Amino acid sequence: MKRAFSILLLAAMxxxxxxxxxxxxxxxxxAKPEMSLAGDRLEQAFxxxxxxxxxxxxxxxxxxxxxxxxx
Numbered sequence: 001m002k003r004a005f006s007i008l009l010l011a012a013m014x015x016x017x018x019x020x021x022x023x024x025x026x027x028x029x030x031a032k033p034e035m036s037l038a039g040d041r042l043e044q045a046f047x048x049x050x051x052x053x054x055x056x057x058x059x060x061x062x063x064x065x066x067x068x069x070x071x
Contacts, residue, residue, distance in 0.1 A: 022030065029035065038044065 034040075
């Protein structure tokens, strides 16, 4: 049983090693706004509004620390 699992695991791992790099003609697709990790600007603004409404404070979403002087 261990041997069959080991062979299956090695076969699965071998499939992960054949990742090809992004070709120059594919980079245009990755540069589109919908491919960004940040997402839609309107959705970000809405999420920030919801966060501020729940927390009862505004701003400081990009700063470290909690206001007590600790980082």
